[in-house]
Amino acid sequence: xxxxxxxxxxxxxxxxxxxxxxxxxxxxxxxxxxxxxxxxxxxxxxxxxxxxxxxxxxxxxxxxxxxxxxxxxxxxxxxxxxxxxxxxxxxxxxxxxxxxxxxxxxxxxxxxxxx
Amino acid sequence: xxxxxxxxxxxxxxxxxxxxxxxxxxxxxxxxxxxxxxxxxxxxxxxxxxxxxxxxxxxxxxxxxxxxxxxxxxxxxxxxxxxxxxxxxxxxxxxxxxxxxxxxxxxxxxxxxxx
Numbered sequence: 156x157x158x159x160x161x162x163x164x165x166x167x168x169x170x171x172x173x174x175x176x177x178x179x180x181x182x183x184x185x186x187x188x189x190x191x192x193x194x195x196x197x198x199x200x201x202x203x204x205x206x207x208x209x210x211x212x213x214x215x216x217x218x219x220x221x222x223x224x225x226x227x228x229x230x231x232x233x234x235x236x237x238x239x240x241x242x243x244x245x246x247x248x249x250x251x252x253x254x255x256x257x258x259x260x261x262x263x264x265x266x267x268x269x270x
Numbered sequence: 271x272x273x274x275x276x277x278x279x280x281x282x283x284x285x286x287x288x289x290x291x292x293x294x295x296x297x298x299x300x301x302x303x304x305x306x307x308x309x310x311x312x313x314x315x316x317x318x319x320x321x322x323x324x325x326x327x328x329x330x331x332x333x334x335x336x337x338x339x340x341x342x343x344x345x346x347x348x349x350x351x352x353x354x355x356x357x358x359x360x361x362x363x364x365x366x367x368x369x370x371x372x373x374x375x376x377x378x379x380x381x382x383x384x385x
Contacts, residue, residue, distance in 0.1 A: 159313075188373070197360060198314075198375035211372065246314065248373075259373060261306075261314040 157181075159262035161247050167268045168237055176232040176265045180249030187230050188250075188259065189214075189222060193243040201245075204230060237269045272297045274363045276376035283383055289333075289348040291379045293361035296342065303344040304362040304373070305335055314360070320344065331355070356383045 160179040168174050180187050189201040200214040204224045215221070219238075224230040234241055244264040251258065277292040295301060305317040318329025325337040331354075335346045344361060361376040 190373075190375075197377040198373075200372055200374070203372065248314075258316070258319075263313040 159247055159249050159260050161245075161262035161265050163265060164263065165266045165268075167270060170239060170269055171236055173233065173235045174237055174267065176234075176245050176267070178230045178232070178247030178249075178262060180228065180230070180247070181251075181260055182228075183251060184249035184260075185227065185252045186250045187224060188248045189230070189232050190246045190248065191243045192246060192264070198246065201232070234267075237267075239269045242267055242269045272299075272301065272363050272374045274361050274374055274376040276359075276361050276379050278379050279377065280380050280382065283351045283381070285353055285383055285385055286350050289346070289351045289355065289381065291346040291359050291361075291381065293344045293346065293376060294342050295344060295361070295363045297363055301363045303335075303337060304364075305329065305333070305344075305346050306360045306362060306375075308358045308360065308378075310357070317346070317359075351381075351383045353383050353385070356381055 159181055162177045166174055185206055187204040190198040191201055192198050202209055202215055202222050203211040206227045207224050219235045222232045244266050246261055246264045248259045248261045273296045275294045283289055303320045306314045307317050308314050317333050318327045318335055320327045320337045328334045333348045335344050337344055358378045358380050360378050363374050
């Protein structure tokens with residue numbers, strides 16, 4: 156596709172359920188990032204992938220959060236036993252090789268609501 | 271460590287008047303600096319970036335920003351606001367070193383443009 160694609164666009168889940176959020180980066184982009192944007196807040200870094208490995212997971216808020224990337228492409232962010240404070244927009248970004256973060260392209264995000 | 275402070279959470283201007291969105295940064299390394307814009311229900315879009323070339327950077331839609339190292343600032347300006355400029359604007363810093371640079375976002379400035 157032409158851009159970073161995230162699915163679903165909206166997700167409503169009950170407290171305590173697990174959710175999976177998907178990100179399809181731009182083809183050929185080796186770097187992939189997950190961010191979280193809570194209501195009225197800036198973007199909070201969660202995790203970074205280079206290829207399939209995650210050299211920086213420092214932003215994951217708890218062990219309920221995990222992410223993986225397969226084939227150097229699609230990434231899944233999993234939140235287990237969701238809590239109301241997990242409600243936010245989860246944004247994925249990718250960037251091409253050799254550019255570091257000088258050119259990051261963002262998806263439209265997944266709006267997660269935990270009720 | 272890197273951080274960024276957007277000095278105004280809300281800015282309101284009249285159409286046709288100048289826009290000034292203020293940003294100060296802190297970085298242990300020579301930084302790259304960006305401004306991103308987020309329109310309602312749309313993804314983040316890169317407005318402009320500073321990566322060590324000219325200190326006055328021109329971006330899309332008539333926006334520009336000037337990197338001032340002595341003031342650790344990267345304020346965003348536009349000579350004449352348009353209604354379509356109403357959006358959330360994020361100032362972003364990343365250290366310009368190494369192969370991986372995490373984007374650090376400011377809290378955002380919401381720009382309102384009224385007739």
